[in-house]
Amino acid sequence: MKHDLILRVLAKLLIPVIVLFALYVQFHGDYGPGGGFQAGVIFSVAFIFYALVFGLDSAERVIPAGVLRVLASLGVLIYAGVGVITLFKGGNFLDYDVLSQNPVAGQHLGILVIELGVGITVSAVMLIIFFTFAGRGRD
């Protein structure tokens, strides 16, 4: 598939759109359907598409395995970290009311941040799983 011109051109056109759509789903999840889980999966699909068209090696140069492992842990850390911050601010664990002066604004901020954590972990784990399966077949 490495020399298929149509696929390569289409991939270059589509991948930015997929990433943009993933970001839209991530940050518009409060107002429309979507959120961290869906956005994470769509984001990882962009990279899987890249790996399928341009080969696994170039995909791993774009996003190295080490980075993915850090990102997967970072997402869970962001999520749990928000909980710890709310504890320090005097609330209960994951009680976002205390994040801001106004409880509603605090809730909104908390939801946005933890959805980001979910998105990062989901996309990183999906990519880790895909790269491990695909890399196993290479050798």
Place this chain on the structure above:
Amino acid sequence: MQFILDHYNYWIVIFLMMVGFYTVISRGNLIKKIAGLNMFQTSVFLLYISIGNVSGGTTPIIAEGFRAYSNPLPHVLILTAIVVGVATTALGLALVVRIREAYGSIEEEEIHKQDESF
């Protein structure tokens, strides 16, 4: 007629669940077993979403002009279950790959035969 329409969703759910269950217990191929397990799982998702549906309702995103919404709680439970489901499926498939590397086969019978010959 109304009775059938009222329960059609649940019957299809049970049918899918039983087909998935049958695939798991009657077929020896491990990939097929995982496909059956996933089918079973999807039928449970359908059951939850069917229970949460309200006729005349709409997607639970609050907007002007809508009064009836379907139940958001099953949606939340199933949304996370789907993503967790794919992660556990990946784990199962990884186990299948390792079994194939260790036994040279993904047919249950052949694996059992090799185990007994030890």
Place this chain on the structure above:
Amino acid sequence: MIDILIDVTLLAFLAITAIAILRIHNLFAVIMLFGIFSLLSAGVFVVLDAADVAFTEASVGAGISTVLMLGTLALTRGHHEKPPAHRPWLPLVVVLVTGAALVYGTVDIPGFGDPATPAQQHVAPRYLEQGQAETGVPNIVTAVLASYRGYDTLGEVTVIFTAGIGVLLLLGRRRRDKASKDEQP
């Protein structure tokens, strides 16, 4: 009315696809049918007013799951399943008895889409009435997921993270050996 018609048709397609998955022995076809199965169920979720769930099922079930299963098929190189040696009567009996018991159980279930069922009475109205005022988020699914049941979702994210670690542990080892071999000479 059109809702019910689409719902009935899609569910019938789902049942047919399920039978096809059970009966076909070519594993590649099974995996493709499984992708179709996921996409059809995503369609059913849209008809049942669960846009978020449909979104997830379409991207996860029809997308990632299918890719992973194809990857496994490529790794295991077994494109055909061995047909069962004899008709599996015992599983059939077990499945029929269980199915009959479950169908008997559905007779008492409140009708599909009935707004007065116990499932619609307990916490959901509270979420729908207060959710936007309390969290400032109009999408109640997101509000429940991230705020009211945030603790739950933290657990789910941890499960996904753990599954990733599990796959790495099971399949990731050989590549490091290869890398260290490459470094030695």
